[in-house]
Amino acid sequence: MSKRAVALLGLFAAACPDPDDADLPCPLRPGDNCDVRDKECQEHVHGVIACVREADHPLPTIRVIAHSEYIREYPPTLTPAEQRQEDQEARGAELLGLLPPGYKPSAAIEVRPPYIRFDFDTRAIIIGVDRSDPELELYGLLYAMALAHRDMESDLSALRAQAGSFDRRRALTTAYSGESTLFADLAWSRMRDRDTVAARLSYESWIGDVQDLLADPAEPYPTATSQFAYAYGAEYMRHAYLAGGPEAVSAAFDESSASTAYALGRWDGEIDAAFANIDSPVPDPPPGFRYVDEDSIGPVMYHMYRIRQGGQASSAGQEQQLAREWVGDRCLIAGTDVDDRLAVVWQLAGPGGRIDRTIVRATDAATLAAFEALFPAT
DSSP states (O other): OHHHHHHHHHHHTTTOOOTTOTTOSSOOOOGGGOOTTSHHHHHHHHHHHHHHHTOOOOOOEEEEOOTTHHHHHSOOOOOHHHHHHHHHHHHHHHHTTSSOTTOOOOSSOOOOSSEEEEETTTTEEEEEOOSSSHHHHHHHHHHHHHHHHHHHHHOHHHHHHHOOSHHHHHHHHHHHHHHHHHHHHHHHHTOSOHHHHHHHOOOHHHHHHHHHHHHOTTSOHHHHHHHHHHHHHHHHHHHHHHHHHHHHHHHHHHHHTTOTHHHHHTSOTTOOOOOOOOOSOOOOOOTTOEEEEEEOOHHHHHHHHHHHHHTOOOOHHHHHHHHHHOOOEEEEEEEOSSSOOEEEEEEEEOGGGOEEEEEEEESSHHHHHHHHHHSOOO
C-alpha cells in the first residue's frame, strides 16, 4: 500500500485543488495539517471517507500506539501441531512451484512506520506513526477508515469465518482491499469530480508488476496473491464505480467475494458465477498417509501454476479466459506423521463440476506412483 501511495503522489500532484475550497464535496486536508494521531484529524478523515463512499457510519475505535509495541501485542501463536501442518502445506505448494525450493517464511514481523491497520478481531484501527511522512500516513488512515466502514456494513470477521476455502478467503480479501484502495485514492486525489478521477486512475502499471510476480518461480505465492488483492481488486472496483458509483461498488463487493475469478477477469462481463465444488468421494490414502488438507485454492493459484510451469508471462487475455472458464477445484495434501514424505493432488473441475484435469506431485517416486494409482490422470 505504501508503494501505491507514493506512486499516486505523482499522479495527482498537478491536479490537486486548494484543499480549503469550500465547493469541494469532500475536502481532504494536506498531511502537514492533519496528524493522524489526533482525534480531530481522525474525525476529519472519517468524514471524508463517509462523503466519498456516500454512506455515513460512527467513528470506529482508534488506538494510537508506538509502532514498536505491535510485536509485543500480537505475537505468533501457532502450536507445534499447527506449525507442522503449515510446513506440510508449504511443501505441497513448493511441489507445485508456488513456493521457491526451501522457502521458509520469516519468523520476525517487520513493522516500520507508518503502520496503520484495521484489526478484524477488535474492529479497531491501530495507528503507529512517527510523522516522518505525513502524507503517506494520511493515505494509510484513509485506507483503514474505508475498510472500517466496509466492516460496519458487512461484518468482515463473520464473512472471513464463513468463507470456507482458500479461494473464497482470497476473494474476500481482494474485494475489501480493492474497494478500500479505490476509495482512498478517490479521497486522496482531492479532486472535485470523482467520476473523472476514477476514469483517469490507472492501475495497469501495478498490475504489470503483479503479473511479473505471478510468473516468477522465485517469488512466493503469498507475495503475489497479496499484491494481486490490491492491484486487481482496485481495478475491478474502479470499473464498478464507473458503472454506478458507490452503490455499484457495494454490489461488486458482494459478488466478487465468491471467487478470485472475478478480479482475475478484471470486469469481464462474461463471468456467470457458475462455480461448483468437486464433490466426488476422496479415496482413502495409502497406508501411513493421512490427508493434511483439502481445499479449493482457486483460479489465481492455478494461473500462477500453469504460467510458471510453461515459463510464460502473464497476460490479460489468458487471465480473462481462465476467469470465464473457471468452475472449481479441489487440492489435497497428504503426509505422514513419521517422516517427510508428501503428496499433493490438484483436481480441476470442468462443466457440471466433473473432474476435468488431475495434477499429482510427490516428494519421491514411490509416493508419486501410489497417489497416481489412486488419482489417475484425466
